[in-house]
Amino acid sequence: MTRVAILGTGLIGTSIALALRERGKSDVEIVGHDKYVDVARKAQQRGALHQVAHTAAEAVRGSDLVILAVPPLAIEKLMAEIASALGPDTVVTDTGSTKAEVLRWAASLLPYPEHFVGGHPMAGKTTFGPDAAEPGLFDGARYVIVPAVNSSERAVTTVVNLAETVGAKPMYMDAAEHDSYAAAISHMPMMAAVALFSMERASEAWPELSAMAAGGFRDMTRLSGTDPAMAFDIAVTNRQNISHWLERFASTLLDLRDRINDVDNEGDLYKLLAATEFEHTGFRNGIVGREEKVGADLSEVGAFSFSDFLAGGWVSEKLREVTKDSESRLKALEEHDRNRRNV
């Protein structure tokens, strides 16, 4: 009999529990705890848990694996809370979105830090709580595994097994790498969605803007619906990396503005748009990572490079057109501006 304790039975914790019950060994017993007892009860009603424990320590006692599935800042508190209840063989992992701080806390708070391995399943939703949980949430997603320098092999193996059992693909990284990459691909985009939505919402024209908003704006701002407690914890535990990427994004926006206004080189703007659409098509069709680049089925996007793409059909035609028309458009615009000034 293996006993697994899940602390925090929100979207991630409950989804892990559901996946373990559906796909794991039959002799696993899952004990859950949440600081809101009705949240834990709901997870139990969904069939995720065998038992609900009244305290985190009670859930941990006698468990082989402890999963801390709470927002980053709550991880520190939970570690302090369970420290005295942990046995010498219990493996501990977390699912937090940032890792450097978590590993620092584990080293200083846990009695057997060698049995701690950080984890971050790269899946989520903006809906949260046990009701939003699904056993297939992690299917095909990466599960970043972040061992400490002194992590035991057994602890690493246990967490890798957990990742694979829930349907994810394990991927090793150190904490600094993880936090920098996660800032780029997840935390900064979330903050950018918050910035975009709050900026538009604050506009005088919001009644008109919101009425005109179509699927594109909805998609771009969906992440601003992230649980604010989670977003806050991510922000304060990964400040430097998020700041770095927010700055890079801001300056990329200004570069694009310059390119849009560079009326003498409209062909360059078109090439950028076409190259981005081309690369995005590859990404959308699963050309990601390193290994996949070699083995991916390229049939859908065509096994050719962007320069082949530029040389062929529609794109080169549009490019010729852009270059040819650019001069006359420039002239017309100048004339229009002149006329306007004369009025």
Next chain:
Amino acid sequence: MTRVAILGTGLIGTSIALALRERGKSDVEIVGHDKYVDVARKAQQRGALHQVAHTAAEAVRGSDLVILAVPPLAIEKLMAEIASALGPDTVVTDTGSTKAEVLRWAASLLPYPEHFVGGHPMAGKTTFGPDAAEPGLFDGARYVIVPAVNSSERAVTTVVNLAETVGAKPMYMDAAEHDSYAAAISHMPMMAAVALFSMERASEAWPELSAMAAGGFRDMTRLSGTDPAMAFDIAVTNRQNISHWLERFASTLLDLRDRINDVDNEGDLYKLLAATEFEHTGFRNGIVGREEKVGADLSEVGAFSFSDFLAGGWVSEKLREVTKDSESRLKALEEHDRNRRNV
């Protein structure tokens, strides 16, 4: 018998045609033309068109309504091409994403500019072409109607009827208003998606980043899959407005960075995140526009203000926690930095 000519049988033109055939009067004949004859044939095979015309002028001749469903820059060319074939009663409209230039072209190129009324259905997809078309594409979407100062009442009524027949809600605006609002809610977000995707794609760490990317990043960058010809035309016909909003967005990102780094006022960051999530929930549940604000069913989001929201349950608890913990976290971080410097 009413004859409608659709010039450009891509996603929008074909979707309009399908909606007109499914929902319009039975005595409507739809003639289509596309500069790529196979694109028009595909639209016909999908049941969107009664006839395919070989030239734009041929499609227009004898038509009661002409719909120019091509990217902005192509509208100018089409107007010049069809001018001599237009009868004195034919109403002309377009579906272009920008309107000031289009109205300027109509005034100078069309023989009866009083029968032109600009239009912009606020719906779309990043997949394009007649295969992606659907009769329900415009259901519930706004359809911006942009009359010129001298537009005839009959022309306006005709285009409003068109909008309603395809399932959309008409919304009047002048061209300058439209272009400024469309830049804010549609064009700039599209360009921001291009900037975000191309920036991440250009990173050395793209193999890792792309593997780690989850649904959030996919949503945020979906618009970078927009047809580059369309994106280009939008950029060059709405340069000033897009530039303005790109700058505002860039500075909003830097403001947010400052807020994330303001370690003495973490409560403010939390309030911003919570307020944004709250407002976004309202938006997601259909609280948009002016009229809807009054009439909307608030049951799902709760009919209370954000300050009520802050005062209640989870949010205020987290806020208390944030404020309480902030100081100790600050101390811990300083200590950590000091230790690091001493190493």
